[in-house]
Amino acid sequence: MASTKCTRYSLYWEETECLSYYEMLSLHEIFEIVGSQLTETDVEVLSFLLDEAYPGKHPLDPEGWTDELPPGPDGSSQGNSPCPRLLKTWRRIQPQNEPCPITGRHRPKSGVELLLELERRGYLSEGNLKPLLQLLRILTRHDVLPFVAQKKRRTEREKIEYQAVDTSGDTQFSSNTDIPSLENTQDHQWRAGTGSSMTTTTPVRQKRGRGYHWSRKSRGKPEIQPQPTPNKVTCDVRLRVRAEYSEHESALRGGVSSDKPQPLERQFELFSRASVLLRTRDLGSIVCDIKFSELANLDAFWADYLSGALLEALKGVFITDSLKRAAGQEGVRLLVSVDQDDYEEGRKVLLRGQTHNGTNWGTQSLP
Incomplete structure (x- = not known):
């Protein structure tokens, strides 16, 4: 079987x-x-x-040959420790400096x-x-x-489709539908200090005839309600630009040293001196917030940042002849940084704004 x-x-x-x-x-x-x-x-x-x-x-x-295990319930160390004789021999022959x-x-x-x-x-x-x-x-x-x-x-923009908002009859408005232009609005006069929905018709001039005064009645024209201007939604993306010397090794080797006898003190002193030296060699930096109101512009800016086109464009603005003369024989490089969190949050804000505006347009167009 x-x-x-x-x-x-x-x-x-x-x-x-x-x-x-x-x-x-x-x-x-x-x-x-x-x-x-x-x-x-x-x-x-x-x-x-x-x-x-x-x-x-x-x-x-020999201490690097054994795995460090957590202590046991009684606090004693677990694992196989190196041979005491081997440790004694290593302490005798190990390098001192x-x-x-x-x-x-x-x-x-x-x-x-x-x-x-x-x-x-x-x-x-x-x-x-x-x-x-x-x-x-x-x-x-x-x-x-x-x-x-x-x-x-994320290096590719997301494809988002907007559903058409169904209005009265066969009229449909979506994100790609053009808003009907305002025509024949000569007969409407806006009241000062009132909202967009309150209008008043202008009085029609009376034409004098031969015998009697007569007034031509205005033909009934459908009033076209203008679409309210949507509140513009914007987002901010932080851009950091820094100019510095291209090479730091010679300056660090010549200016970073320590005479502390203790290894830990020597490490802290080396770190502090290296940090101070690198700060003095800083050629300046700029931090600015760029405001976007269109999703396409934001996506294009992020794509240029990832591809390096933004860096090449900023080089001609920041690395000037005067900066090169100040740097002397050393080369100068430009560092550009854009926060991905700002880009993602701004993209969400603009998408919500587009969806909200599309819904408002469809609601206002209802009879």
């Missing part, structure tokens, strides 16, 4: 399917996006700060490799991206900060 196989449906999703369903990014996908935005100079500066602030353990250190010589360290060659090294040392994880944000702020790469997020960035 042939055995019958029952089809089983897995109750668990694959990680990639789950992330795709919720439009989320994995940690390594974030590394690829952020790492592709980092320049070669950024990688060199971050590598320098990585060795000073996040030193890695020596590959022969640095945990790992600089000449033997591996220098990351790309931004992705640098971020993977941070993850390997245990400073980055899916639940802790603060060290990466801190390093980007030290580099003044505020334009890369929005990319450090697990939510996917």
